[in-house]
Amino acid sequence: EAQVTQNPRYLITVTGKKLTVTCSQNMNHEYMSWYRQDPGLGLRQIYYSMNVEVTDKGDVPEGYKVSRKEKRNFPLILESPSPNQTSLYFCASSDHQLNTEAFFGQGTRLTVV
């Protein structure tokens, strides 16, 4: 079954404690990206990756890091989380960056206290 898997689904953490949200896809997609969803702001792109070792900033990259060492994995790293990073996060992948439908993961609900 084609899918994008994010872990964990829910996470409560404290300010400043480094965390990683994992994302894995089994469709051999080149393009992967991270979004955050906030009330009244919709989905905003954090980072995206066009292929292995190729990453770039989206609209709201501050406070986040990513890496793309393998095609299937695209982890999101928060080195020093702050309360304003409390949000619902989605990972997505697509066949290539040009205008094909994206498959989204189930989401990760992150709360930073």
Next chain:
Amino acid sequence: DQQVKQNSPSLSVQEGRISILNCDYTNSMFDYFLWYKKYPAEGPTFLISISSIKDKNEDGRFTVFLNKSAKHLSLHIVPSQPGDSAVYFCAATRNTGNQFYFGTGTSLTVIP
């Protein structure tokens, strides 16, 4: 600076009637547009897309219309069904770009 806007946070429609969801954009360089549907506790799923070389694209009960001069697109669902109740996001990108811009979403409720 929201480059893609969905000005109606919510919409209620009777089952069997037409649902029309609207989306406006500000960047004239956008040339590909997509609609996604999102149920609670799930990730968004792709619904339909349209390229700027077209002004209409149909897929079953779903039709997307694009008015480039007005920088406006709309999603029509006919007939609406209770299972269509969800949040709908429109998204835009440039053919030569890699960033996607999403609207704030419209919550559609189809009343049986």
